[in-house]
Amino acid sequence: RKEVEQDPGPFNVPEGATVAFNCTYSNSASQSFFWYRQDCRKEPKLLMSVYSSGNEDGRFTAQLNRASQYISLLIRDSKLSDSATYLCVVSPLGYKYIFGTGTRLKVLA
Amino acid sequence: DGGITQSPKYLFRKEGQNVTLSCEQNLNHDAMYWYRQDPGQGLRLIYYSQIVNDFQKGDIAEGYSVSREKKESFPLTVTSAQKNPTAFYLCASIDSGGWSEAFFGQGTRLTVV
Numbered sequence: 001r002k003e004v005e006q007d008p009g010p011f012n013v014p015e016g017a018t019v020a021f022n023c024t025y026s027n028s029a030s031q032s033f034f035w036y037r038q039d040c041r042k043e044p045k046l047l048m049s050v051y052s053s054g055n056e057d058g059r060f061t062a063q064l065n066r067a068s069q070y071i072s073l074l075i076r077d078s079k080l081s082d083s084a085t086y087l088c089v090v091s092p093l094g095y096k097y098i099f100g101t102g103t104r105l106k107v108l109a
Numbered sequence: 110d111g112g113i114t115q116s117p118k119y120l121f122r123k124e125g126q127n128v129t130l131s132c133e134q135n136l137n138h139d140a141m142y143w144y145r146q147d148p149g150q151g152l153r154l155i156y157y158s159q160i161v162n163d164f165q166k167g168d169i170a171e172g173y174s175v176s177r178e179k180k181e182s183f184p185l186t187v188t189s190a191q192k193n194p195t196a197f198y199l200c201a202s203i204d205s206g207g208w209s210e211a212f213f214g215q216g217t218r219l220t221v222v
Contacts, residue, residue, distance in 0.1 A: 008149070034210070043199055043213035044152070087151060089211070096167075097142065097203070097211055101151035 001026050004090050006100035014108050017078050021103045023088030024070045032091035033064055033071045037084045038102065044087055047073075078107045111136045115200050115214030121222050122187070122194065130185045130217045132200035140203040141183035142211070145169060145196045152199060158183055187219065195221050 006023045013019045025033075033050035048055060050062040050071050061074040071088055085102040092098065113134040122128045132141065140159050144152035154167030158177040172191025177183055183202075187194045197218050201211040 006151075041197075041218075043216050044211075045213070046210045049210070096154070096157065097201075098154065099144070099152040 003027060003092070003098050004088060004100040006088055006103050008101055008103060010104040010106050012106045012108055013078055015078060015080060017107075018074065018076045019078060019105065020072055020074045021086055021088075021105075022070050022072050023090075023100050023103075024068075025090045025092075025098075026069070027090070027092035028066075028069060030069075030090045030092040032089075033062075034089040035060075035062055035071075035073050036087040036089060036099075038087055039084050044099075047086070075105075078105075080107050080109060083107045113200060113202050113212050113214040115198075115217050117217060118215065120217055120219045122219060124221055125189045127186055127188050128219070130187070130198055130200075130219070132183045132185065132214055133181055134183075134202045134212070135181060136202055136204070136212060137180070138202035138204050138212070139180070141177070142201040142203070143167075143173070143175065143183070143185045144199045144201065146199060146216075147196050155185065155198075194219055 004025050035047040036044040037047045038044040050064050054063045059076045063072045083106050085104050087102045088100040116131045142157040143155040146152050153169050156175045158164035174186045199216045200214045203211050
C-alpha cells in the first residue's frame, strides 16, 4: 500500500460546481498535512495546511479525518483558474514530506 | 527577496555522463529536499537533509548523490548509474521539520540525449 494515495482523475467539472478530493495515508502517526497546487510544468505551491479542526480559505475547505486516515479538499464555485493538479502532502516524521501522485482538475466553461 | 533557486532550468545530458543540479536557498531553512517528478506522476523523494553535513536517502536514491557542505546549498548529482534520468527535478526547503510549508525552486528539466 502506498504511503499516500490520491485518485489521479481527471475530474472534469463545469464552472460553478463544487468538487471534492480525498487523500488517504497509511501511517497513523502522521502529524502534518498540506494541500499543494501544481500548474502544468511548474513547481508546486502551498494551497493550504490542514488542521485537526479543519480550515477554510475562501472557496476552499480542508478537513482531516484521523480515524479513517484521510484528508479532503472541497472547492466551491469552481473557476476556470482552478484547473490544476492538487497534491496532498503528509509528514509522518519530522522531516520527511511525502507527496501523493496528485489529482487533476479541469474546470470547463 | 528570499527564495530558493534552481539552475539550470533545462539540462541535456549524454548517456554515461554525470551532471550536477544546483539548489540554493537564502531562507535560512535547515531542511532541504530533492524530488523527482515524471509526467503525470507525483513527487518522489530522492534525498533530504535536515542539517549541514548530514543527509538521508529517500525512496529513489539509487543513481543519485548529494552533499550538504553549506546550509544554503544542496546540489544533486545524477550519475551514469541512474538508468532513466529524464525527469523534472524539484528542490525544496523547509524552516522547521514537519510543521512548515515547503518552498520549491522552479525546477530543472533534465533530458538524456
